Amino acid sequence: MALHHRLSLWQKILLGIFCFPLLPIYVCVYCLCLKDEEKESERNEATVGFQYSEEQANQNRNKASDGQLENFKVISKGKGSNLSFSNRGFKEDEEDKSQQRSATSAGQKENVQIPSKDNWRVSFRNRVHKEDEVPVEPKKKKLEDKHITNYRYPWDRTSLKSLPIDLKAFEKLDAYAAKVTSNHTVDLLVKELLRYARTDLEKTRAIWIWISHHIEYDTEGLKNLSRVSCDPNDVLRTGRGVCAGYSSLFERMCSIAGVQCKSVSGYSKGAGYKTGQKFSGASTHAWNMVYLEESWHLLDSTWGAGTVSYNGPFTFGYNEFYFLTHPALFIGEHFPEYRKHQLLEPCILQDQFEKLVHCESHFYNMGLLSSLPDTCTVETVKGKVSFTLEGRQRLLFLFHLNKTETPGFMQLTEHGMKLDVYPQKTGEQILQIFAKREDSEGSYDWILDYKIICKSVDTNMKIPKCLHNPVGPSWLSEKAGLFQPSHQDPVIYTEDGCCTVSFALKGQLDVFATLESDEIKMTSDMKNRHIFQTQRKNNVEFRVRLPTSGTYVLCVNVKNPNADTYTSQCEYVIICTKRTVHWPKFPLTYGTWAKHYELLEPLDGILPENSNISFKLRVPDVTEVSVREGKNSFPLSLTDQGYWEGICHTGATQELTVTVCFKDKPNVYNFILQYQVGPKK
Numbered sequence: 008m009a010l011h012h013r014l015s016l017w018q019k020i021l022l023g024i025f026c027f028p029l030l031p032i033y034v035c036v037y038c039l040c041l042k043d044e045e046k047e048s049e050r051n052e053a054t055v056g057f058q059y060s061e062e063q064a065n066q067n068r069n070k071a072s073d074g075q076l077e078n079f080k081v082i083s084k085g086k087g088s089n090l091s092f093s094n095r096g097f098k099e100d101e102e103d104k105s106q107q108r109s110a111t112s113a114g115q116k117e118n119v120q121i122p123s124k125d126n127w128r129v130s131f132r133n134r135v136h137k138e139d140e141v142p143v144e145p146k147k148k149k150l151e152d153k154h155i156t157n158y159r160y161p162w163d164r165t166s167l168k169s170l171p172i173d174l175k176a177f178e179k180l181d182a183y184a185a186k187v188t189s190n191h192t193v194d195l196l197v198k199e200l201l202r203y204a205r206t207d208l209e210k211t212r213a214i215w216i217w218i219s220h221h222i223e224y225d226t227e228g229l230k231n232l233s234r235v236s237c238d239p240n241d242v243l244r245t246g247r248g249v250c251a252g253y254s255s256l257f258e259r260m261c262s263i264a265g266v267q268c269k270s271v272s273g274y275s276k277g278a279g280y281k282t283g284q285k286f287s288g289a290s291t292h293a294w295n296m297v298y299l300e301e302s303w304h305l306l307d308s309t310w311g312a313g314t315v316s317y318n319g320p321f322t323f324g325y326n327e328f329y330f331l332t333h334p335a336l337f338i339g340e341h342f343p344e345y346r347k348h349q350l351l352e353p354c355i356l357q358d359q360f361e362k363l364v365h366c367e368s369h370f371y372n373m374g375l376l377s378s379l380p381d382t383c384t385v386e387t388v389k390g391k392v393s394f395t396l397e398g399r400q401r402l403l404f405l406f407h408l409n410k411t412e413t414p415g416f417m418q419l420t421e422h423g424m425k426l427d428v429y430p431q432k433t434g435e436q437i438l439q440i441f442a443k444r445e446d447s448e449g450s451y452d453w454i455l456d457y458k459i460i461c462k463s464v465d466t467n468m469k470i471p472k473c474l475h476n477p478v479g480p481s482w483l484s485e486k487a488g489l490f491q492p493s494h495q496d497p498v499i500y501t502e503d504g505c506c507t508v509s510f511a512l513k514g515q516l517d518v519f520a521t522l523e524s525d526e527i528k529m530t531s532d533m534k535n536r537h538i539f540q541t542q543r544k545n546n547v548e549f550r551v552r553l554p555t556s557g558t559y560v561l562c563v564n565v566k567n568p569n570a571d572t573y574t575s576q577c578e579y580v581i582i583c584t585k586r587t588v589h590w591p592k593f594p595l596t597y598g599t600w601a602k603h604y605e606l607l608e609p610l611d612g613i614l615p616e617n618s619n620i621s622f623k624l625r626v627p628d629v630t631e632v633s634v635r636e637g638k639n640s641f642p643l644s645l646t647d648q649g650y651w652e653g654i655c656h657t658g659a660t661q662e663l664t665v666t667v668c669f670k671d672k673p674n675v676y677n678f679i680l681q682y683q684v685g686p687k688k
Contacts, residue, residue, distance in 0.1 A: 390465025
């Protein structure tokens with residue numbers, strides 16, 4: 008066939024005439040060769056997106072240093088968690104990049120339907136990467152463009168990594184790599200790092216660990232990017248760099264180690280990112296992709312190295328999340344210039360990336376799986392918007408609206424939480440959600456945020472300032488010993504101003520409840536004597552009668568035998584809108600009123616003058632129960648059902664008491680209840 012290519016058209020015709028008997032065979036061979044040439048051409052076209060020489064990289068990095076502004080990332084908005092900075096790493100196919108951005112700029116919206124996870128798939132395609140010849144050792148292996156790895160999309164929730172790895176197996180390698188010194192040159196450093204690394208994965212890991220623990224982010228360089236060098240030798244020599252410096256050093260070290268690696272540039276949701284913003288112009292970040300076990304994988308050594316507070320210093324803080332991150336998670340914060348570098352199929356469009364809720368690495372590191380709504384911008388419906396977070400383990404949460412407000416009800420679920428937010432003003436507002444592990448004594452980490460567009464305020468819903476989230480029963484209240492709540496919903500609506508809340512108790516607990524409100528000035532009697540507590544065996548009951556209409560908070564306080572103080576373990580919001588509601592307080596209980604005593608009547612703490620009042624109580628293990636009005640005494644009778652019953656007449660006295668005599672001291676009268684006599688206030 009090589010001879011055939013060198014012949015002219017007439018020579019080919021003459022050859023065909025003289026070799027006519029062999030013409031059928033010749034035609035078949037020619038067609039097969041032509042088909043092979045077409046396949047080879049297609050393969051070469053497919054690899055164009057991954058062609059990237061060191062010379063091209065340095066040219067583009069110099070362009071970035073000359074004029075592009077770095078965008079650094081602050082995960083924790085005041086707490087500092089992740090960080091991202093960028094100089095544009097390399098020039099991609101402009102036609103492909105313009106196709107991505109034109110979809111957004113032209114106002115096109117793609118209607119993406121997400122069916123159940125059982126029938127929706129996305130494959131992560133691993134493309135061939137043709138290397139320019141580089142004078143480094145050892146020589147890189149030639150890879151073919153035929154390896155395709157399929158992943159579920161959305162994320163299948165099985166692993167945070169795109170490649171299954173055993174972190175415990177890396178402990179010795181990690182410890183060694185973190186302690187290796189620079190040795191002045193990149194080649195010597197790589198040689199030293201690879202002393203105990205055998206596989207490409209181990210080599211990549213050693214390089215990742217070293218960069219993440221030794222290269223400091225150049226915060227000073229942000230002030231004059233034209234002087235920032237992204238050359239790997241300069242980054243190593245100074246021990247600092249911006250994100251393009253991190254990625255170029257990582258790529259260079261992998262090249263020396265014989266691991267195929269590329270730098271990728273694009274947009275990121277880093278520092279300066281505003282929830283729901285649109286991206287345009289030059290790239291704002293750079294990261295890497297590596298070829299391991301016949302697949303491409305993503306990593307970000309800049310964000311893996313540490314954190315920086317806004318306009319503050321860099322702090323080393325290793326973050327495992329950004330090593331071989333699952334592409335379906337990586338795309339939440341990284342949008343590359345070139346579609347193929349998403350490692351997703353179908354690829355996500357830029358407008359989809361902009362709409363995705365921004366889940367920080369802490370979100371996934373804490374075992375959280377999903378957040379609904381899954382778009383970063385949401386609108387209120389009748390002044391309310393709801394959110395649901397789901398994960399694998401119990402977590403504690405906080406939320407802030409506009410940094411300082413908490414206008415909502417947050418209820419913990421077994422592996423997440425539900426949040427209803429009621430903005431108190433119209434317009435665009437930012438909701439931030441924080442979390443920490445159940446057993447953590449440290450601070451909360453920022454995990455995600457939303458932009459809320461409030462078109463109208465629900466004036467009927469007033470969130471008490473005295474309310475402490477989370478509200479309602481949950482695993483947290485069960486942990487304190489409160490089980491089988493009578494009300495699962497944390498908000499109780501009552502038309503007549505009365506309600507009864509009960510729990511089953513586990514263990515020897517001391518329990519009491521209080522009432523709070525922002526709408527009226529709460530006296531001590533209002534806080535304590537509008538709740539009457541009764542305990543039967545392992546069940547406690549709180550009867551609530553509100554002093555007036557309005558919004559109240561019922562706090563259930565618990566103390567276990569080993570504790571010295573009570574802590575609020577469950578809070579309910581009680582709402583009554585009927586303005587005619589005015590309940591009197593319950594009778595005053597003395598210290599001798601045992602928690603297993605039961606009062607059926609009278610429940611009003613203020614009794615009318617000159618009236619016959621019926622009494623009914625259950626007071627076990629006493630010899631006598633009497634109602635005393637001044638010097639007058641009215642003994643009650645014990646019924647077959649175990650109740651002390653009787654009638655007492657109220658005279659002109661202002662006070663009426665109930666006394667009991669115990670078996671061991673039958674002649675000693677002990678006060679257990681006190682009533683007032685007179686007009687109701």
